[in-house]
Amino acid sequence: MELTLTGKIWKFPDDVDTDTIIPGKRGTLPTIEEMGAYCFEHLRPEFASSVKPGDILVGGKNFGCGSSREQAPACIAVHGVKCIIAKSFARIFFRNAFNSGIVLIECDGxxxxxxxxxIVTVEVNKAVTVNGKSYPISQIPDNLLEIVKDGGLLEHCKKINKSKEV
Structure with a gap:
């Protein structure tokens, strides 16, 4: 699957945990859209009102560490963010993000x-380019890219089930 994403960078530090992305007290709100209004409220209070669809997050090491809170990547995705680039990701956040329709790219440099x-350009499974310099990136399995293409795991499963209907 060929995929190219270009967007404005929002820069984040190392060790951004899921409670920083969406505080636990906000997890009781009834919808992801309502929770999304509080995304990064303590670290970047302007984020929810200023981020635009297509913007790309760039973080340091261990992005998404902390709890297995699946609302964290969902609250980012609700704003139209389709890609996060970081030096490394917490494993559970990694899978939850793909399930929410976000491409995660591990890239150091x-x-x-x-x-x-x-402005950064991501050519999935090829390179990340910013300020005239390109950085190689590792391969993302096709099954994860299919989930992203379909809009997340829920929509992907609906598509699969619909194709099995006779």
């Missing part, structure tokens, strides 16, 4: 060579 607001 761009963090020191980009600033908030720069």
């Amino acid at each position: 761009i963090q020191e060579n980009c600033e908030e607001g720069d």
Whole structure:
């Protein structure tokens, strides 16, 4: 699957945990859309009101650490963010993000060579390019890219089940 994403960078530090993405007290709100209004409320209070569909997050090491809170990537996805690039991701966040329709790219090096607001281009399974410099990235399995293409795991499962109907 060929996929290219281009967007404005929102830059984040190392060790952004799921409670920073969406505080636990906000997890009782009835919908992901309502929770999304509080995304990064303590770290980046302007995020929910300023992020635009297609923007791309760039983080450091261990992005998404903490609890297995699946609402964390869902609260990011509800804003139209389709990609997060980081040095590394917490494993449970990694899978939850793909299930929410977000492509995660592990890439070390761009963090020191980009600033908030720069434009980054991601050629999935090829490279990340920012400020005229390209960085190689590892391969993402086709099954995860299919989930993203379908809009997340729920929509992917609906598509599979619909194709099995006679």
